[in-house]
Amino acid sequence: MSETMKAAVLRAPRVVEIADVPIPHINEPTDILVKVEKTAICGTDLHPYEGRLELEADIILGHEFIGSVVDVGSAVTQFSVGDRVVASCVVSCGACYQCRRHQPGNCAGSRIFGLGLALGDLDGGQAEYVVVPSADITARAIPQGSNVNDEDILFAGDIMTTGHEAVARAMRPGDTVAVVGAGPVGLCAAMSAVALGASQVLVVDKVATRLKEAEQFGAIGINSSENDATDAVLDLTDWRGADVVVDAVGHPSALLAAIPLLRAGGVLSIPGVYTEESMTIPFADLYLKGVRIEMGVSHITEYMDEVIALMGAGKLHPSAMISHRMGLSEAAEAYKLFEAREAVKILLDPTR
Ligand SMILES: [Zn+2]
Ligand SMILES: [Zn+2]
Structure with a gap:
């Protein structure tokens, strides 16, 4: 050496x-x-x-x-x-x-x-x-001799596990999961929601090529530059709103776009990183809806094993990104x- x-x-x-x-x-x-x-x-x-x-x-x-x-x-x-x-x-x-x-x-x-x-x-x-x-x-x-592709497993140390945790801590099988932002973490969250048995996974973004990627994982793309995202989500959920909404952007405008997508009693999950010292959010709306909020730095080592196992089962392919x-x-x-x-x-x- x-x-x-x-x-x-x-x-x-x-x-x-x-x-x-x-x-x-x-x-x-x-x-x-x-x-x-x-x-x-x-x-x-x-x-x-x-x-x-x-x-x-x-x-x-x-x-x-x-x-x-x-x-x-x-x-x-x-x-x-x-x-x-x-x-x-x-x-x-x-x-x-x-x-x-x-x-x-x-x-x-x-x-x-x-x-x-x-x-x-x-x-x-x-x-x-x-x-x-x-x-x-x-x-x-x-894992040796498994189906796990090196280019997939690379992402188990960070973005795939961050996206997975954002839905795994929030959803139940059969839920409708809406993801705001089809960047890498948003796409990973959508992929995991499909793998964990969501009945519908809705991905909101303004960029058509990113939405196309989300659709390849089995999600429904909602282009918010062409449609009102809130109307589209309500329309797909019997006017309830999504059970889980993931803010995968980490910008106040994304949070404000995410809140109206959520049903009463739903979970708002925030893997996006916030550095604002304070910001304006519709707090009464969150309170009256009885929203549970999950956020903070990912607990990667708590979720990595699940992600690696799901990769081995052929259910997560972040290398597509x-x-x-x-x-x-x-x-x-x-x-x-x-x-x-x-x-x-x-x-x-x-x-x-
Ligand atoms: Zn990173
Ligand atoms: Zn410690």
Whole structure:
């Protein structure tokens, strides 16, 4: 093994370069070292890329990856050298009060790969090697000889599981589930709602090509630039509204569009990320409807196993969203495409 590796580092906002950096090594007995086989760019990576989240210079980006284990800490029990793994993008301790209550997204020591010191100082996976801490909690083995496609399982560590959780925590079989926003998380939520036995899955967006993708998973697309989304949802639910509404956008306008779609007593599920300190919402409407709201950072490690099992059963295919397959060496170009919204989802191959 040579001493250095290639990694996509963020020199400054919008300046991604491939750098030669030292190969990381295991620091804690609970760590594993993973040789990355595939990695992806996530919408969250645009926060530091565009300078909205200020990071120290030269952070290695990326929190979606799969690879093979090349070194194992002495306290790791679930993995050996040679195992192939996917890792949760969020690393939790497994021992604090929230972790013991099965809420790892609220872990007191929560860390995220590739987002700098403020989020736990973990190097990202857009590199040839990455250290995965608390491996027994954070990582899952990729089932051997199964039907699971590598390009699907890559998404079990982040967006597929986030979308799945957004519906799994909210819906019952037979429900009508409406998803606002057909971006990657919205499409994953729609896919899981179909897999979990929704009677109807309605996806609301303004972009016809995204709606077409949703329809391929068995959802009904509602183009809100052509139709009144509330009327369309009411029309399909005996004028009740949807049992579950998922706001997969994370923008006040999406939340305001989501609320009228919900039936009385329904569940509003918000995987979209909000950073507004305050905003105006029709609170009396939510109160009178008796709405339950589910939101917050995903509890990825609580839902990953379900997602991997459903992938094995052929029910979830998030790889259908991949629009570009590029080499890690093309990372700068890939980020430009992704920022310009010319790519839905980009995979990077560290071997080229
Ligand atoms: Zn992500
Ligand atoms: Zn914890």
